[in-house]
Each structure stands twice: as C-alpha cells, then as structure tokens.
Amino acid sequence: MLFTDDVVLVDESRARVNRKLELWRRTLESKGFRLSRTKTEYMMCDFSAxxxxxxxxxxxxxxxxxxxxxxxxxxxxxxxxxxxxxxxxxxxxxxxxxxxxxxxxxxxxxxxxxxxxxxxxxxxxxxxxxxxxxxxxxxxxxxxxxxxxxxxxxxxxxxxxxxxxxxxxxxxxxxxxxxNVKRDRxxxxxxxxxxxxxxxxxxxxxxxxxxxxxxxxxxxxxxxx
Structure with missing residues (x-):
C-alpha cells in the first residue's frame, strides 16, 4: 500500500483533534508512512443549524x-x-x-x-x-x-x-x-x-x-x- 486517504478524526475541540493528529503522525511514521499536513483540512459541524x-x-x-x-x-x-x-x-x-x-x-x-x-x-x-x-x-x-x-x-x-x-x-x-435538542417550532x-x-x-x-x-x-x- 503506497498511500491511504480519507481518514477523519473527530473530537469536540480543535486542540483535541490536533492531539489525535499528532498521535496518528507518530504511529504512521513508526510504520514507515508519512502524514501530509499540507492536505489536512479542518471542518466544524454546527449542530444548531x-x-x-x-x-x-x-x-x-x-x-x-x-x-x-x-x-x-x-x-x-x-x-x-x-x-x-x-x-x-x-x-x-x-x-x-x-x-x-x-x-x-x-x-x-x-x-x-x-x-x-x-x-x-x-x-x-x-x-x-x-x-x-x-x-x-x-x-x-x-x-x-x-x-x-x-x-x-x-x-x-x-x-x-x-x-x-x-x-x-x-x-x-x-x-x-x-x-435535549432544540427543534423548530x-x-x-x-x-x-x-x-x-x-x-x-x-x-x-x-x-x-x-x-x-x-x-x-x-x-x-x-x-x-
């Protein structure tokens, strides 16, 4: 396997996501893989919408x-x-x-x-x-x-x-x-x-x-x- 794609890390804050990302980076590098930070994107879900x-x-x-x-x-x-x-x-x-x-x-x-x-x-x-x-x-x-x-x-x-x-x-x-989710009237x-x-x-x-x-x-x- 030369590369992998579409890995999603989910958490409640950006700081906690970054900690998970760092763990992924160290784990992948220990197996001979590299994590591309230039292609990493952050997305936020607004559940109040x-x-x-x-x-x-x-x-x-x-x-x-x-x-x-x-x-x-x-x-x-x-x-x-x-x-x-x-x-x-x-x-x-x-x-x-x-x-x-x-x-x-x-x-x-x-x-x-x-x-x-x-x-x-x-x-x-x-x-x-x-x-x-x-x-x-x-x-x-x-x-x-x-x-x-x-x-x-x-x-x-x-x-x-x-x-x-x-x-x-x-x-x-x-x-x-x-x-406990607020719904439309x-x-x-x-x-x-x-x-x-x-x-x-x-x-x-x-x-x-x-x-x-x-x-x-x-x-x-x-x-x-």
Whole structure:
C-alpha cells in the first residue's frame, strides 16, 4: 500500500483533534508512512443549524453545479439525452448529498421538487410563458422524481443500519433518540426514525425485506431509463 486517504478524526475541540493528529503522525511514521499536513483540512459541524438550512444549502449546491455546466445544459445543439444524463450524475447527487440522514418534512421535499422542475424546464428550452405542464416535462425527460430518489437514499441507509450487529457504533449513533435538542417550532416534530417509519409504511416494506440485502435492493429500486 503506497498511500491511504480519507481518514477523519473527530473530537469536540480543535486542540483535541490536533492531539489525535499528532498521535496518528507518530504511529504512521513508526510504520514507515508519512502524514501530509499540507492536505489536512479542518471542518466544524454546527449542530444548531436547522434542517431547512441544510436543504437550502444542498439546493444551492445543485444550482452551483448547474451554473458550472450551463454552457452544455443550455445549448440547443447538445442532445437532450446527454443533458439528462449529466443532470442525474452530477447535479442531482449534489442536491441529495447526505440526504440519507435527513428527517425531511413535506415542505423540504417540495423545495427539492420545485428546484428540480425549474432545472428540467430550463434545459428542455421552456419557460412559464410556454404554459407547458410539469407532467409533460417529466414525461419528456423520463426517470424518477427527486422525491423518490430522496426516499431511496433514506431507506437504503436504513437497511444498511438494520443489517449491522447491535454492538456496531452506527446502530447506537444513528438510532439513538436525543431529547435535549432544540427543534423548530410547529408540528410534527419529525425525527429521522419517524421519517423512516413513514416511508417504510408508504412503500409497504416489511422487516424481513429490510434484513435481506438482495430483496431490500429490489424493494427500494427506482428504475430510470
């Protein structure tokens, strides 16, 4: 093994992270490895941020990708099939990054859906003045709506968590309910596990399917041409 990448050290303060980093450096050097400090980055998680802000940030990230590729997506000479493929492989993943951990409300799904339809209208060469129905745009583009892909991300992660042994950290970290977290005003006070229960019920998925990896993949499959 010549190199390794994507190692994350997590702690409550930067000083404690630096102590862990120094321990990693000494351990790696004792085994003949070197730690590149020039590529080391620090990230801070603000757990006081609301879910609405997270969804808004992902939508803005999708539009950023859109602007970077606007020369292709808005070019009438580029085949629409290629535009759709680019949207599915670059723009939509940017909008759904981390979505498997979102306790989404209906308004969050609506915001993502509105952003997606605006993008589909745009690269199909239509505006609101053309008075074309959303259903017609969807039929023309094909594929699954972003709300279905959002549910697919959530349920796929839920299936992965359920198949892990009870002592696995992901089981205790994801499914543990935290009661002292301040939530947004208004009902319902939706949590991640409540979102999962809602989607499992809507998709009519049994517990046996959750524990069966192959059956689970078929159950949550959202086909796209």
């Amino acid at each position: 609301t879910r609405h802000e997270d969804v808004k940030h992902r939508i803005l990230a999708g539009w950023l990708k859109w602007r970077q590729a606007s020369g292709i997506l808005c070019d009438k000479r580029v085949p629409q099939k290629l535009k759709v493929k680019f949207y599915r492989t670059a723009i939509r993943p940017a909008m759904l990054y981390g979505a498997e951990c979102w306790p989404t409300k209906r308004r969050h799904v609506q915001q993502l859906s509105v952003a997606e339809m605006r993008m589909l209208w745009w690269f199909c060469g239509h505006t609101r003045r053309d008075r074309v129905r959303n259903e017609a745009i969807r039929d023309r583009v094909g594929g699954a709506p972003i709300e279905d892909k959002l549910t697919q991300h959530l349920l796929r992660w839920f299936g992965h968590v359920q198949r892990r042994p009870p002592e696995a950290p992901v089981r205790s970290g994801v499914l543990e309910r935290v009661d 208004g009902r319902p006070k939706l949590t991640w596990d409540e979102s999962v229960k809602r989607d499992v019920k809507d998709w009519n998925i049994s517990k046996e399917i959750v524990l069966d990896r192959s059956a689970w993949r078929l159950a949550i499959n959202v086909p796209e041409p």
